[in-house]
Amino acid sequence: MLVLQTIRENPEEVLNLLAIKNFDGKEILQTILALDDKRKETQRMLDDNLAQGNLLAREIGNLFKAGKAAEANLLKEKTSELKELSKELSTTFEMTKKELETALLKVPNLPHPSIPRGKTPEDNEIVHEEGSIPDLPDSAVPHWDLAARYDLIDFALGNKIAGAGFPVYKGKVARLQRALINFFLDRAIAEGYLEIQPPYLVNADSGFGTGQLPDKDGQMYYAPVDDLYLIPTAEVPVTNMYRDVILKESDFPLKNVAYSSCFRREAGSYGKDVRGLNRLHQFDKVEIVQVSHPDSSYSVLEEMKNYVSGLLRALELPFRIVKLCGGDMSFTSAMTYDMEVYSAAQKRWLEVSSISNFESFQANRMKLRYKDETGKMQLAHTLNGSALALPRIVAALLENNQTHEGIKIPEALVPYTGFKIID
RNA sequence: GGAGAGAUGGCAGAGUGGUCGAAUGCGGCGGUCUCGAAAACCGUUGAUCCCUUUUGGGAUCCGGGGGUUCGAAUCCCCCUCUCUCCGCCA
Numbered sequence: 459m460l461v462l463q464t465i466r467e468n469p470e471e472v473l474n475l476l477a478i479k480n481f482d483g484k485e486i487l488q489t490i491l492a493l494d495d496k497r498k499e500t501q502r503m504l505d506d507n508l509a510q511g512n513l514l515a516r517e518i519g520n521l522f523k524a525g526k527a528a529e530a531n532l533l534k535e536k537t538s539e540l541k542e543l544s545k546e547l548s549t550t551f552e553m554t555k556k557e558l559e560t561a562l563l564k565v566p567n568l569p570h571p572s573i574p575r576g577k578t579p580e581d582n583e584i585v586h587e588e589g590s591i592p593d594l595p596d597s598a599v600p601h602w603d604l605a606a607r608y609d610l611i612d613f614a615l616g617n618k619i620a621g622a623g624f625p626v627y628k629g630k631v632a633r634l635q636r637a638l639i640n641f642f643l644d645r646a647i648a649e650g651y652l653e654i655q656p657p658y659l660v661n662a663d664s665g666f667g668t669g670q671l672p673d674k675d676g677q678m679y680y681a682p683v684d685d686l687y688l689i690p691t692a693e694v695p696v697t698n699m700y701r702d703v704i705l706k707e708s709d710f711p712l713k714n715v716a717y718s719s720c721f722r723r724e725a726g727s728y729g730k731d732v733r734g735l736n737r738l739h740q741f742d743k744v745e746i747v748q749v750s751h752p753d754s755s756y757s758v759l760e761e762m763k764n765y766v767s768g769l770l771r772a773l774e775l776p777f778r779i780v781k782l783c784g785g786d787m788s789f790t791s792a793m794t795y796d797m798e799v800y801s802a803a804q805k806r807w808l809e810v811s812s813i814s815n816f817e818s819f820q821a822n823r824m825k826l827r828y829k830d831e832t833g834k835m836q837l838a839h840t841l842n843g844s845a846l847a848l849p850r851i852v853a854a855l856l857e858n859n860q861t862h863e864g865i866k867i868p869e870a871l872v873p874y875t876g877f878k879i880i881d
Numbered sequence: 882g883g884a885g886a887g888a889u890g891g892c893a894g895a896g897u898g899g900u901c902g903a904a905u906g907c908g909g910c911g912g913u914c915u916c917g918a919a920a921a922c923c924g925u926u927g928a929u930c931c932c933u934u935u936u937g938g939g940a941u942c943c944g945g946g947g948g949u950u951c952g953a954a955u956c957c958c959c960c961u962c963u964c965u966c967c968g969c970c971a
Contacts, residue, residue, distance in 0.1 A: 501931050503942040512900095512940090515952040519899040530951080537951045704891095704928090825929095835928085878951095 459823045460565050461837070465490060475568040478575055478784035486561055493558040495793065500554055504547040512542050521840040563592055563672065567819035569784050570756075570793040574785030578743035582796070583783065588767070589776030592802045592858050598801045601853040602734035603859060605631070608880055611735070623724065623732070623739035634855070634867070635742060635848055637874030639717050642744035642769065642845055649765055651715035654694035659686040663696040667824040669790040679721045688721035690746040693842045697820060700749055705828035705838060711758060713748040715845070717742070735849035736808065747840070752818065756793070759815045761797050762843045766811050769846055772870040774852055776800040778807065782834060789845045792817040795843075799850065803857035808850040813843030856880075 465472050469487055476483040514537050521530035574583045605611035610631035617622040647653055651759035665671035665687050670678055675826060679688035689695055696716050705712075720743050724732075737739075746765070750758045763779065770777040782794040818837035821827070827835045859866040864881030871876055 498931065501940080505931060509939055510949080515950095516900065518951045523899080528940085534951045541951085 459559075459562055459820065460491070460568065461818065461822055462494060462562065464568075465492070470813055472568060474565065475571065477785060478569045478573050480577060480785050481566055481568055482706075486564055490558065490561045490565075490634040493554055493561060494749070497551065497554045497558055500547060500551045500581050504544065504551050504869050506546060507540060507544045507576070511537060511544060512628055514540070519831075543619040558773075563875035566789045567792050567816065569787060569791075570815075573787065574783045575780065575785075578767050578783075581783040582786055583781040584778055585795070586779040587768070588771070589774070589800075591656050591776050594860070596856075598803045598857070598860055599623035600734065600757070601856040603661070604856045604865065605734070608865070609817060610856075610880070615632075617756055620796050621739070624738070625735070625738065630875075630877065631673060631856075633854065633875055634871075634880070635852060636846055637848075637871055637876075639742060639744060641871055643717055644716035645717060645766075645769060645772075646744065646746055646845060649713075650714040654696055654699070656689075656692055656694075656699075656716050656718060658689050659684075660689055660697075660698065663687060663693055664701070667698045667701045668694045668820055669671060669696060669779060669823065673789060676725055677723050679723060689718060689846075690716035690722045691720050693747060696747045697749075697842065698824065700825040700826045700838075700840075704835070705749070705826075707751065707828055707830060709828070710749070710751045710838075711754070712747075713742060714747045716747070717744045719743075720847075724840050735853045738777060738849055740769045741847060742847045745842060746845045749821075750801050750839045750841060751828070752836065752839050755815050755841060758839075758841055759793060759813065761806070761843075762813050762841060763797075766797050766813060766843060767843050768800065770797065773855065773867070774868045774870075775851070775858065777810075788814065790814075790816050791820050793866065794820065797844075797846075799800060801850070801854045801857050804853075810850045810854070811844040811846050814841060816840045817841075 460472070465487055469491070472487065473483050505878070507577055514533055518533050518537075519535065521527070541667045542596060545839040552570035554575060568732075571881050576582070599607075602611075602613070603614075608630070610628060612626040613622075614626060615626045616622075617627070627773060657682065662671060662685065665678065666717040670687070670690060678690055680686075681688070696714050699714075700712070703713075719740055721740055722738075722741060748758050748762065767777070767779065777797055777799045780796045780798060782796060787794050793814055794814040796809050797813070799810045800806075801808045817839050820840045821837040826838050827838065828838050830836050855868070856865055867875050867880070
């Protein structure tokens with residue numbers, strides 16, 4: 459949620475930045491400012507009214523104490539119309555506030571001024587490319603064929619037990635995934651992240667805090683009996699640890715890492731995007747989350763980007779870093795880098811990580827603040843990134859490392875898997 | 882799941898209808914003292930919003946929501962959470 463003051467102070471600049479995200483904010487910004495004016499005016503009247511009421515109540519109290527019941531009862535009559543007016547005003551006030559918030563929630567986060575303009579992934583900016591794309595023999599096959607050949611992943615079985623998008627992993631690929639999780643966690647811990655094991659179900663307040671609600675509630679699995687949502691990413695519970703928290707400047711930077719399963723309904727996905735491991739309803743991910751001082755959030759973003767690059771390097775996967783254009787960025791992000799790994803048999807880049815700076819957009823929703831040196835309250839900045847999501851990493855490892863003898867495990871992982879080859 | 886008790890400021894803890902945003906203690910911050918620190922003493926110590934150029938004034942907040950009342954932390958109803966006992970259980 460944008461800070462209202464920003465809109466009020468620089469409406470033109472806000473409009474221009476929103477245009478980078480292809481969002482025409484002209485109408486809604488006007489609505490927001492008008493609603494805010496109305497809110498203020500209503501509050502002024504309401505406050506005056508309540509103040510009068512308080513004054514009267516005090517007088518009546520004093521009169522009763524002094525034993526002047528008759529006079530007190532006379533004053534009582536005066537309060538009734540005051541009360542009625544207050545009730546009316548407070549109804550208007552609450553309604554206006556709600557309307558204002560609803561409108562404010564419809565406005566996406568402002569992109570950083572450096573964000574490239576554009577509408578589709580083609581307009582994204584490739585900022586880095588690294589590693590050599592393996593030259594596979596003609597006999598090379600995509601991971602779903604490898605999974606069948608070595609009896610690693612059973613999609614049909616998952617379909618029977620749960621449904622499409624819930625594969626069953628078996629044997630060495632199950633161990634490979636467990637190895638990856640531990641590898642990712644150990645690396646993050648060595649980098650100064652605090653490991654967190656969060657709840658997998660969250661309440662509506664948490665979904666709201668990170669921006670899944672109210673806009674994207676159709677993307678989360680929902681347990682209506684208990685009014686809880688299955689997390690689409692550990693970002694939700696971990697970031698929400700800091701909801702309604704007031705930090706000290708010395709608390710920065712807060713660095714958390716969490717492994718979790720992730721649950722996504724992925725309504726509306728289809729085609730080659732959902733083949734094999736490319737898009738699942740349930741998958742595992744290690745997520746890094748940082749809460750930072752506003753002055754350093756962009757250097758933190760770079761640091762996180764470099765950290766994830768190091769993971770891919772260690773896994774010997776060819777990757778590239780893409781800075782998302784305005785049109786491809788999420789509602790809540792101010793800047794996002796996608797990390798993409800080349801999947802040699804599918805001959806395409808697979809997004810394995812998305813690293814974003816949300817600036818104060820989430821913090822404003824969550825009331826995540828800190829006191830600066832002068833004692834003033836300021837909104838903190840939040841960032842997060844996958845480090846990393848497993849399925850596509852597994853897909854790329856299987857595909858890129860296939861040989862006639864079997865699938866080779868990268869050296870860095872061998873201490874974790876306990877084996878060097880899947881055959 | 883059943884029965885009972887409770888939820889107050891950073892923490893502990895008083896307050897059971899009338900200047901109570903809230904005693905007191907601890908903690909935090911500032912000062913005196915000290916070469917410095919500790920101790921002691923003095924002062925200070927929440928958030929949000931509105932009006933005001935500053936100073937200042939006002940409203941709201943005692944788990945959350947609703948109600949009674951001229952007036953609610955205090956009374957009533959609903960919900961959530963915590964604790965104790967019973968039941969069930971990895």
